Amino acid sequence: MPFELTAAAEQFMRRMLRFSATPTSAFRLRVKPGGCSGLSAEFDIEEPAPDSAELLVISGVRMLVDFRSQGLLAGATIDFSDSLAQSGFIFRLPGQQAASCSVTPPQLVTLINTVFPHPHRG
Numbered sequence: 001m002p003f004e005l006t007a008a009a010e011q012f013m014r015r016m017l018r019f020s021a022t023p024t025s026a027f028r029l030r031v032k033p034g035g036c037s038g039l040s041a042e043f044d045i046e047e048p049a050p051d052s053a054e055l056l057v058i059s060g061v062r063m064l065v066d067f068r069s070q071g072l073l074a075g076a077t078i079d080f081s082d083s084l085a086q087s088g089f090i091f092r093l094p095g096q097q098a099a100s101c102s103v104t105p106p107q108l109v110t111l112i113n114t115v116f117p118h119p120h121r122g
Helices: 007-020 067-073 106-115
Strands: 003-005 026-033 039-046 055-058 061-065 076-082 087-092
Touching: 003 007, 003 055, 007 026, 007 039, 007 061, 007 076, 026 067, 039 087, 061 067, 067 076
Parallel strands: 003 076, 026 061
Antiparallel strands: 026 039, 055 061, 076 087
C-alpha cells in the first residue's frame, strides 16, 4: 500500500463521495510540497477513466491519485482534522516530526480581539 488513511480521513472521503458522487465516482487527491505538514492538497470527486492507472482502493475508498502525488505520499499516513484550530488533511510522512505550525481561524482572531482588546487601539 503506497499510503494509509486514518479513520478520520477515511470518514471525510466517504462522506464527500456519498454526498457528491455516483457509485462509480472516486476521490481525486493531488498533493504538492508545502504546507504545515510538508504537503498541501487539493481534492475533488471525479469519474475515473475506464482504464485509469491512477485508481487506487485504500481502506475501501476509491481514490484517483496521480503518479507524482503517489511518490510524495509513499509511506505516509493521511489524517483529517476539523476543529477550531485546524481543518483539512494532515500528512504524516515517514521520518518526519509532527507538524509544529498552527493556523488561527479569522473568527477566533475576532473573538480574541473582542474579549482582549489591544490597549493602543481605539
